[in-house]
Amino acid sequence: MQTLIHLLKCNIGTGLLGLPLAMKNAGLLVGPFSLLAIGILTVHCMVILLNCAHRLSQRLQKTFVNYGEAMMYSLETCPNTWLRTHSVWGRYTVSFLLIITQLGFCSVYFMFMADNLQQMVEEAYVTSNTCRPRKILVLTPTLDIRFYMLAILPFLILLVFIQNLRVLSVFSTLASITTLWSMALIFEYIVQEIPDPRNLPLMASWKTFLLFFGTAIFTFEGVGMVLSLRNQMKHPQQFSFVLYLGMSLVIILYTCLGTLGYMKFGSNTQASITLNLPNCWLYQSVKLMYSIGIFFTYALQFHVPAEIIIPVVISQASESWVLFADLSVRTALVCLTCVSAILIPRLDLVISLVGSVSSSALALIIPPLLELITFYPEDMSCVTIAKDIMISILGLLGCVFGTYQALYELIQPSNYSIANSTAVYA
Numbered sequence: 001m002q003t004l005i006h007l008l009k010c011n012i013g014t015g016l017l018g019l020p021l022a023m024k025n026a027g028l029l030v031g032p033f034s035l036l037a038i039g040i041l042t043v044h045c046m047v048i049l050l051n052c053a054h055r056l057s058q059r060l061q062k063t064f065v066n067y068g069e070a071m072m073y074s075l076e077t078c079p080n081t082w083l084r085t086h087s088v089w090g091r092y093t094v095s096f097l098l099i100i101t102q103l104g105f106c107s108v109y110f111m112f113m114a115d116n117l118q119q120m121v122e123e124a125y126v127t128s129n130t131c132r133p134r135k136i137l138v139l140t141p142t143l144d145i146r147f148y149m150l151a152i153l154p155f156l157i158l159l160v161f162i163q164n165l166r167v168l169s170v171f172s173t174l175a176s177i178t179t180l181w182s183m184a185l186i187f188e189y190i191v192q193e194i195p196d197p198r199n200l201p202l203m204a205s206w207k208t209f210l211l212f213f214g215t216a217i218f219t220f221e222g223v224g225m226v227l228s229l230r231n232q233m234k235h236p237q238q239f240s241f242v243l244y245l246g247m248s249l250v251i252i253l254y255t256c257l258g259t260l261g262y263m264k265f266g267s268n269t270q271a272s273i274t275l276n277l278p279n280c281w282l283y284q285s286v287k288l289m290y291s292i293g294i295f296f297t298y299a300l301q302f303h304v305p306a307e308i309i310i311p312v313v314i315s316q317a318s319e320s321w322v323l324f325a326d327l328s329v330r331t332a333l334v335c336l337t338c339v340s341a342i343l344i345p346r347l348d349l350v351i352s353l354v355g356s357v358s359s360s361a362l363a364l365i366i367p368p369l370l371e372l373i374t375f376y377p378e379d380m381s382c383v384t385i386a387k388d389i390m391i392s393i394l395g396l397l398g399c400v401f402g403t404y405q406a407l408y409e410l411i412q413p414s415n416y417s418i419a420n421s422t423a424v425y426a
Contacts, residue, residue, distance in 0.1 A: 002169045003229050003239065007222055007246040009172045009297050010229075012179055012253070014105075014112040015219030017272040017290070018351050019254055020261025022219075024269045026212035029202035032259050034209075035216050039251040041391060042220045045367035046243060048388075052367070052374045053227055064231045068094040068308075071366065074373040094366065097358045099305040103337055104354035108218075109298045110156075110341035111350065114148040116274055116287040121148075123279050130280060146342050152295075153338050159299050160306070160330045166232070168299055175296035182290040185283065186273060187257070190264040197263045210405035211352045213398045218355030219254060223363045225304060271348035306330060349410050356402030364395025 023031035053070045057063065060073060068091035075087035122142065162168055204212075230239040261273045270276050274290060277283035310329050317325040344350055368388035372380070 002166070002172075003233050004242050004246050005169060005172050005176050006225070006229055006300065007242060008250065009175055009179070009293075010222035010225045010300055011220060011247070011250045012183075014108050014272065014294060014347075015215065015351055015355075016254060016257060017112075017274055018215050018348060019219060019258030020265060020269045020273050020276075021271055021348055022212045022215040023258045023262035024267070025204055025208035025215070027203035027209075028197060028200045028259070028262065030204070030209070031212065031262070032255050034212065035255055035258060036251065038213075038216045039220065039247070039254065041394075042217070042223065042363050043243070043247045043251075045363055045391065046223060046226050046247070047240075048367040048371045049223075049226060050230065050239070050243075052370045055374055064227075066227050066231075067098065067362075068092075070227075070374075071370060074370055077377070078373045079377075094362070095308050097361050097366075099308055101354065101358040101362055102301050102304045103333065103340075104350070104358065105218075105301045106298055106334075106337040107340040108347065108351055108354065109294050109301070110149055110152065110338055111345055111347045112272060112294055113152055113291045114145050114341070114345075115272065115347060116291050117148045117152070118143070118145050119275060120284050120287055123284075145345060149338055149341055153334065156295070156298055156338075157331050157334050159295070160302050160334055161327060162299060163303075163306075168296075168303070171296040172300060175293040178289040179293035182286045182293065183253070183257075185286045186277070187260070189277065189283065190257075190260045190273075194260070194263050195266060200263065200266060207405055210356075210398075210402045211349075211409070214352030214354075214356035214360075214402040214406055215348070216355070217359045217363055217398070217402075218351045220250075220359070220363060223359070225300070228304065228307070271346075271351075302330075302333070305333060309333070344410070346410060349406050352402065353406035353410070356399055356406055360395045360399040360402070365392050365399065368392045 019035070022035075025031075026034055049067065049070070052074065053065050053067075056070050056073045057065050059077075065073060071090035071094045072087050075083050075090045078084060159171075162171075226243070230236050233239055257273070261276075262269055265273075265276045268276065274287045277286060306329070310326055313329050314322045314325045368391045372385065372388050375384075
């Protein structure tokens with residue numbers, strides 16, 4: 001049950017709330033089917049990763065191998081001499097991508113919490129007990145959004161000092177409760193008085209579809225935690241059932257929220273669906289509760305890069321300085337995610353960029369290649385080889401073109417302001 005809660009919390013993050021905008025970027029018909037296909041491919045690649053890690057641990061008589069070690073050990077046994085001699089770079093590459101991906105998630109969490117906190121504070125004086133749809137009104141914020149990011153910073157630093165996943169499960173349970181309650185209220189609102197969907201395009205342009213791809217991949221945030229969660233289980237052989245159950249619930253939730261959210265708000269869909277909710281105390285509490293859930297989820301996503309970087313640092317420190325070095329690295333990494341959020345406060349584009357750059361590599365490109373390298377000496381079928389090559393090519397194309405489109409959108413001049421990133425609809 002703890003593992004299922006962790007798995008759900010690792011996937012149900014800020015990317016989920018950006019799915020209505022992703023559907024807008026793909027189209028009302030293309031979006032749901034594309035999201036379902038990406039979800040199935042991602043879960044399949046998670047299973048591939050688990051199978052490869054299990055086979056390598058048996059082959060090398062190890063109790064557990066992580067993602068980076070699985071890549072390194074598989075390269076050590078491949079037929080190519082050059083790959084065998086440079087196998088350690090497989091681990092370095094995966095570790096680097098995991099660090100970029102997970103810290104990217106954490107940076108997006110900063111933006112999400114600051115966006116919602118700013119909107120709650122700035123609109124407090126006009127918030128009412130009556131819940132009505134938002135009308136367009138430009139607000140002038142009294143505090144820069146960077147102030148809200150800096151206000152959150154010390155609390156997150158204290159949170160990441162907790163290192164044990166079992167201890168974090170208490171906070172994860174609290175996050176799950178607040179998230180579920182928030183999602184129930186969001187669904188309760190978006191299913192009411194849905195406008196005629198026939199006015200919405202069934203298919204969007206290919207340029208915006210590339211942004212959809214990055215956002216969709218980003219939403220499946222748990223790929224970096226799969227092996228760690230399996231290793232933490234008392235009975236690891238039960239993890240396959242937990243994975244299929246948890247990810248089935250996640251895919252259904254993603255598809256329903258993304259489609260219904262886009263149908264409800266149409267062309268006014270914001271980077272996060274919480275920013276479209278009515279300005280009344282009930283839905284302000286939704287933003288608060290979901291932000292609390294994201295706050296605790298931050299520690300779970302932070303666990304992966306911390307487990308990669310901190311052992312390297314403390315191995316260079318004397319025994320008396322180990323604790324200081326550990327806490328210093330954790331503090332520095334949290335500050336890094338905060339600075340990144342301050343420099344690029346475009347929630348929708350950063351989600352797409354992180355998804356296209358590193359999430360696609362970890363979720364779609366590397367696992368099929370890992371399967372080819374690991375099981376090729378065992379006479380793989382031609383169908384499996386062709387399937388793995390096609391998945392990797394699809395992931396590579398999405399990575400290249402999605403990254404290009406997200407960067408192109410970021411450098412375009414717009415009326416978007418750092419000081420007024422959320423307060424557009426009131």
